[in-house]
Amino acid sequence: MSTYTLSRGLQRNKAAYRRGHKPGENPWSVSRMVALLILAFLAGTWLVPFAWAILTSLKSEADAGASTLSLSPPDGFSLDAYRKVLSAGDIPLWAWNSLLTSVLITVITVATSALAGYAFSRISFHGRRWLYAAIIAAIIIPPQLLIVPLFRQMLAFDLVDTYWGIILPQAFAPAMVLILKRFFDQIPVELEDAARVDGAHRLRVFWSIVLPLSRPILAAVAIFVFIGAWNNFLWPFIVTTDADLMTLPVGLQTVKSAYGLQYAQNMASAILAALPLVVVFLFFQRQIIKGIATTGFGGQ
Amino acid sequence: MPTAVDSPAAEVVVANGKRAGAVRARRDESLTGWAFAAPFAVLFVLFLVVPAGYGLYLSFTGETLTGANSDLVGFANYAEALGDPDMWRSFGNTVWFTVLSTIPLVVLSLAFALLVNLGLPGRWLWRLSFFLPYLLASTVVVLFWAWMYNPKLGLFNGVLAEFGIAPIAWLQNPNVAMISVVLTTLWWTIGFNFLLYLAALQNIPEQQFEAAAIDGAGKWRQLFSIVIPQLAPTTALILTLQVLASLKVFDQIYMLTNGGPAGSTRPIVQYIYEAGFTGYRFGYSSAISYLFFAIIVAISIAQYKLINRRSAQ
Numbered sequence: 191m192s193t194y195t196l197s198r199g200l201q202r203n204k205a206a207y208r209r210g211h212k213p214g215e216n217p218w219s220v221s222r223m224v225a226l227l228i229l230a231f232l233a234g235t236w237l238v239p240f241a242w243a244i245l246t247s248l249k250s251e252a253d254a255g256a257s258t259l260s261l262s263p264p265d266g267f268s269l270d271a272y273r274k275v276l277s278a279g280d281i282p283l284w285a286w287n288s289l290l291t292s293v294l295i296t297v298i299t300v301a302t303s304a305l306a307g308y309a310f311s312r313i314s315f316h317g318r319r320w321l322y323a324a325i326i327a328a329i330i331i332p333p334q335l336l337i338v339p340l341f342r343q344m345l346a347f348d349l350v351d352t353y354w355g356i357i358l359p360q361a362f363a364p365a366m367v368l369i370l371k372r373f374f375d376q377i378p379v380e381l382e383d384a385a386r387v388d389g390a391h392r393l394r395v396f397w398s399i400v401l402p403l404s405r406p407i408l409a410a411v412a413i414f415v416f417i418g419a420w421n422n423f424l425w426p427f428i429v430t431t432d433a434d435l436m437t438l439p440v441g442l443q444t445v446k447s448a449y450g451l452q453y454a455q456n457m458a459s460a461i462l463a464a465l466p467l468v469v470v471f472l473f474f475q476r477q478i479i480k481g482i483a484t485t486g487f488g489g490q
Numbered sequence: 491m492p493t494a495v496d497s498p499a500a501e502v503v504v505a506n507g508k509r510a511g512a513v514r515a516r517r518d519e520s521l522t523g524w525a526f527a528a529p530f531a532v533l534f535v536l537f538l539v540v541p542a543g544y545g546l547y548l549s550f551t552g553e554t555l556t557g558a559n560s561d562l563v564g565f566a567n568y569a570e571a572l573g574d575p576d577m578w579r580s581f582g583n584t585v586w587f588t589v590l591s592t593i594p595l596v597v598l599s600l601a602f603a604l605l606v607n608l609g610l611p612g613r614w615l616w617r618l619s620f621f622l623p624y625l626l627a628s629t630v631v632v633l634f635w636a637w638m639y640n641p642k643l644g645l646f647n648g649v650l651a652e653f654g655i656a657p658i659a660w661l662q663n664p665n666v667a668m669i670s671v672v673l674t675t676l677w678w679t680i681g682f683n684f685l686l687y688l689a690a691l692q693n694i695p696e697q698q699f700e701a702a703a704i705d706g707a708g709k710w711r712q713l714f715s716i717v718i719p720q721l722a723p724t725t726a727l728i729l730t731l732q733v734l735a736s737l738k739v740f741d742q743i744y745m746l747t748n749g750g751p752a753g754s755t756r757p758i759v760q761y762i763y764e765a766g767f768t769g770y771r772f773g774y775s776s777a778i779s780y781l782f783f784a785i786i787v788a789i790s791i792a793q794y795k796l797i798n799r800r801s802a803q
Contacts, residue, residue: 222608225605225610228605229610232602232605236623236677237619238645239623239634239638240622240634242634242638242645246637254643256643259645259649298533302529305526308526309523309526310527313522313526314516314519314520315519315520315522315523315527316520316523316524318523321527330734330786330787330790331538331542332737332738332783334759335545335759335780335782337767338762338766338776339541339542339545339772340541341767342548343544358537361533362530362534364534396526420627421625421628423627423741424740424763438629439628439630442627443629446629446633453643456633456637457633457634460629460633460634463627463630464625464630467625468625470625471621475614479617479621479689482685
């Protein structure tokens, strides 16, 4: 903890120094204050949509649909919209569907990518080169372009309107295999050689030596895959028609069209849907930021 | 590896035994490799290689929902697509969106990162504000923004009214709708580029600034002669990822404007979706997918060459 604060402090000094702001210089100079004002204005602007949505969600439907900029609505503020949205029953179910599918997608993707990444990094096997080339080529294929053949395939497999139909086409990520391979490449082989001389099997070596060393990158990959899966819209939208199987983004879209005029409830459901990932972010802020910095790939 | 052997004959025997052992070891190694790669390879083949191949086949058929005309039709779908004004219009919208969104998403994210990197107080708050929207699902983003764009009750027209400005039909006016979509996208996705720039800024070696300061270079001079050139590889990465992401745009446009008004914002992915899932013309939809994919490949190659030539100079 203390090293952490220390390095944070150093970083801040570094940043201040970088600007040419010497330790003796006035940190409250006019140019710094101007920069601070600009920054505060921009950050404030970026938070407006959240603030406006929260404000609307706390109003009564009558007030939300009547007065535009009113900060003191006649009916006052209440959590009624949230209560109604939650008691209507569908949002908790969709949140559960989202959680279940996203967790499974994340677990399968991380496990298969780590195993494959390790094979590409350490083991020479027949066909390794062409499989690797195929994976690199696949990174540039946008999944959006495969919706028609994939949907027909799901019809043939009888997976339309099932959890596995949502999960399987999302449960692998060529980019993540490359990221993990590159990470494994940097681990010194000598660490594994010692264990292998003792006769430990590859899987054992992988499990007890390589994986523990790779925790940060595995966490980064897992968080990205989870965010991508939790927020994905197009594929779950195509493969589910049964409202009981919909994920949160897909369910909200259908409700939006059904109850178009209930603004307070619309905003309450949007806030509820946004909440889980915001909480996840607040917990894993450092890993997420580091992950973006080291991998350069994201949910996108 | 030198081994202790007495006679030439023994040497041969040992060498043969070794070779057989080596062959077996290599075969074992190969099996182990496949065992590790297999779970990924199975999913990769089933849900990417197979649909990609199947889609290519479909694009040469007249396949529809009923399967009534599933014969091979040669290049008829491709010919039809190339002569389809709606396809060209959607493609044009996608390109226009890519141009309009990529420029601010690269320039503003750099500006935001530079500002946050100044070391002003409240760093975590600025970082959080700019990154938070990136964590939202497209549906949530659209719920927020459709409400703010609402012609009568929305925040934007409310603020305009305070200043006595006539309301704007943000999503209903064909001249404004694309700008509105770009604004929403800018707000939603800038956090990712911003974080990439912020990380790159923290990796610039300090000595360069010390040297520049000794040479009497001012802060603005340092920005243009040290910071921006040092960020070139990051800018290349961000630009590449951003162009690819923008070309794939679908969610926010589909939900905000449904491609309207009058098709003025409909992107190519929505056209592919509609041809397949509302027109039920699977063959035709697949053909457009492949045409678009060819364009994405061409753009990627052009970008790659451009960036490599630049860095070679």
